[in-house]
Amino acid sequence: KAGVTQTPRYLIKTRGQQVTLSCSPISGHRSVSWYQQTPGQGLQFLFEYFSETQRNKGNFPGRFSGRQFSNSRSEMNVSTLELGDSALYLCASSLGGIHFNEQFFGPGTRLTVL
Amino acid sequence: GQQVMQIPQYQHVQEGEDFTTYCNSSTTLSNIQWYKQRPGGHPVFLIQLVKSGEVKKQKRLTFQFGEAKKNSSLHITATQTTDVGTYFCAVYAGNNRKLIWGLGTSLGVNP
Numbered sequence: 001k002a003g004v005t006q007t008p009r010y011l012i013k014t015r016g017q018q019v020t021l022s023c024s025p026i027s028g029h030r031s032v033s034w035y036q037q038t039p040g041q042g043l044q045f046l047f048e049y050f051s052e053t054q055r056n057k058g059n060f061p062g063r064f065s066g067r068q069f070s071n072s073r074s075e076m077n078v079s080t081l082e083l084g085d086s087a088l089y090l091c092a093s094s095l096g097g098i099h100f101n102e103q104f105f106g107p108g109t110r111l112t113v114l
Numbered sequence: 115g116q117q118v119m120q121i122p123q124y125q126h127v128q129e130g131e132d133f134t135t136y137c138n139s140s141t142t143l144s145n146i147q148w149y150k151q152r153p154g155g156h157p158v159f160l161i162q163l164v165k166s167g168e169v170k171k172q173k174r175l176t177f178q179f180g181e182a183k184k185n186s187s188l189h190i191t192a193t194q195t196t197d198v199g200t201y202f203c204a205v206y207a208g209n210n211r212k213l214i215w216g217l218g219t220s221l222g223v224n225p
Contacts, residue, residue, distance in 0.1 A: 033213065042217040043157070043202065056212040090156055100145045100164065100206050103213065105156040 002026065004093050004106035012112045018079040021109045023091035025072050031055070031096025032074040033103065034066060037088045049074055050096045078111075086113045116141065116207035120216030128224050133190040135219035137203035145206055146186045148177060151218070152199040160188075160201075193223050 005024045025032050034046040045058035049068035066076045092103040119138045145164045149157040163179035170177045176189045200218040207214050
C-alpha cells in the first residue's frame with residue numbers, strides 16, 4: 001500500500017506570495033490533518049479534514065486554509081506569506097472513523113519564505 | 115482545552131543508559147499514542163494505549179498508561195544511537211476526536 005505523499009517536497013517563496021501544498025493520503029483513509037513544524041516548536045496543528053469537511057481547526061490565522069476533495073486528497077493554502085511561515089508542513093492521514101486511529105505522516109513540504 | 119505536558123524537553127544519554135519520557139495531563143485521558151521522529155524525518159506511530167494501567171513492550175521500549183489514565187511514560191532500556199530522535203505523545207480529545215500533541219522529548223545518544 002502506498003504511503004502518504006506530499007508535493008512539492010521543497011518550495012521557496014517570497015513574502016506576500018501565496019502557496020498551495022498538496023497531500024495524497026493512504027488509500028481508504030478519509031481523514032487528513034495538516035501540521036506546521038518549526039525547530040523547537042513541536043507539531044502545531046493547523047486543521048483536519050474528514051469526508052471533505054473541516055472537522056477540527058487549530059489556532060492559525062485565516063491566511064491558512066485548506067480543503068479536501070472527494071478522493072480524500074487535500075490541499076493547504078497559505079496566502080500573503082510571511083517570513084515566519086517558513087517551516088516544514090506535514091500532512092497525516094488516518095481512517096478517521098470513531099476509533100482512535102493512528103496517524104500516518106507524509107515526508108513533508110519544506111517551505112522557505114524569503 | 116485539553117493539554118498534555120511532556121517532560122523532559124531534551125535529554126542526552128550515554129549509549130547503554132536508560133531513558134524515560136513522561137506525558138502528563140490534568141484530566142483523564144481516553145487514550146494515548148506515542149510517535150518517534152528521527153532527525154530529518156517525519157513522525158512515525160509507535161503504539162497506542164487505552165486501558166488503565168496498561169503496559170506494552172516493543173523490544174527495548176516499554177510503554178505505560180497510568181492507573182488514573184492521566185499520565186503515560188515511554189522507557190527505553192540500554193539506549194542505542196538508533197534511538198536518537200524526538201518522541202511525541204498525542205491524545206484524542208473532544209467529540210470531534212481532535213488529536214492533541216505534546217511538545218516532544220528530544221533524545222540524544224552519545225556513542
